[in-house]
Amino acid sequence: MQNRLRAWTGLLLCLTAGCAGPTGDRTPSERAITLLPPPAPATPETVPTPMPAANLPTWQSLSQWTAARGWEAPRPSATVPVVTYRLVTGPHQWEFHAGSPVAYWNGIQIRLGFAPQWLEGDLWLHGLDLAKHIEPLQQPLRLSLQQPPRIVLDPGHGGSNTGTRSVVTGQWEKEYTLDWALRLSSLLTARGWAVTLTRSNDVDIPLTARVAIADAADADVFLSLHFNGAAGTNHAGGLETYCLTPVGMPSGIRREFEDDPQLVHPNNAFDEASFQLAVRLHRALLEHTGLADRGVRRARFMTVLQGQRRPAVLLEGGYLTHPEDARRIADPAFRQRLAEAVASALP
Numbered sequence: 001m002q003n004r005l006r007a008w009t010g011l012l013l014c015l016t017a018g019c020a021g022p023t024g025d026r027t028p029s030e031r032a033i034t035l036l037p038p039p040a041p042a043t044p045e046t047v048p049t050p051m052p053a054a055n056l057p058t059w060q061s062l063s064q065w066t067a068a069r070g071w072e073a074p075r076p077s078a079t080v081p082v083v084t085y086r087l088v089t090g091p092h093q094w095e096f097h098a099g100s101p102v103a104y105w106n107g108i109q110i111r112l113g114f115a116p117q118w119l120e121g122d123l124w125l126h127g128l129d130l131a132k133h134i135e136p137l138q139q140p141l142r143l144s145l146q147q148p149p150r151i152v153l154d155p156g157h158g159g160s161n162t163g164t165r166s167v168v169t170g171q172w173e174k175e176y177t178l179d180w181a182l183r184l185s186s187l188l189t190a191r192g193w194a195v196t197l198t199r200s201n202d203v204d205i206p207l208t209a210r211v212a213i214a215d216a217a218d219a220d221v222f223l224s225l226h227f228n229g230a231a232g233t234n235h236a237g238g239l240e241t242y243c244l245t246p247v248g249m250p251s252g253i254r255r256e257f258e259d260d261p262q263l264v265h266p267n268n269a270f271d272e273a274s275f276q277l278a279v280r281l282h283r284a285l286l287e288h289t290g291l292a293d294r295g296v297r298r299a300r301f302m303t304v305l306q307g308q309r310r311p312a313v314l315l316e317g318g319y320l321t322h323p324e325d326a327r328r329i330a331d332p333a334f335r336q337r338l339a340e341a342v343a344s345a346l347p
């Protein structure tokens, strides 16, 4: 019996699409990972995500996977409305829902690449989710920092590239992202970070130039700061945090771009550290702002992330098209909390 009531729906037309164009080498995947036996075939409608390429790891029994690590077995915690499993890994706790890529790590929403499948009384997770989502959160943050540590802050948009518009104040995303970055820059400078901004005034910087600025600064970390927007009658609100999609995994958001899972970008060398950092940042933003949790997500099309040779994360600090989010973003004290949240999540 398959349950997938929590289907993955409602991918939004975030207006940061305007700041992210497709680039990248179409080099084939260099990964050669041992094939593991797949679960028994499910009916087509129970497999909502595409199957991976043949040379990538495939589905694994969660109970067998945890047993091989000497971890406590996952326990079913609910069967209605969906089959739910709880996995305790030391101090951390995961919650998985059969048929839905929406999982929770210590209560924080994480969008898996593949919806877990419930078959023959066991929950099956995709090997890429185990390797790229579950394993990294068991490990210490893998940031390699110079002395002093170097960070590039990227206030999204600028100049004629306005980003989305606040439904409350009529101000543009580009204004709020710059304000957030300047506040954050002050906090991090005071803590000993060497901070470089991709822009410090109202100019439009090409996306590839933003990557080049991070290279020139020899940055240890890259953070792109944005606010979100939803089209039409979509009234979404809350925080979203993005890092680059690992090779072989489908993206949670694609916009109008082709999502070729075989593409390898330079930033894929930092998959684990980017995701660890994204979760830390997302957790801190949730705690400091109280905005709704819309999850740590994966996107492949974001040019400012693709070419980064360092851990890189893109933050969406609320929706300017959501009246309550927009009202809060208009408040300088709230934007200070956004800056404090990010600073608190960095070492």
Ligand SMILES: [Zn+2]
Pocket: 015, 016, 017, 019, 156, 157, 163, 164, 173, 226, 227
């Ligand atoms: Zn944006």
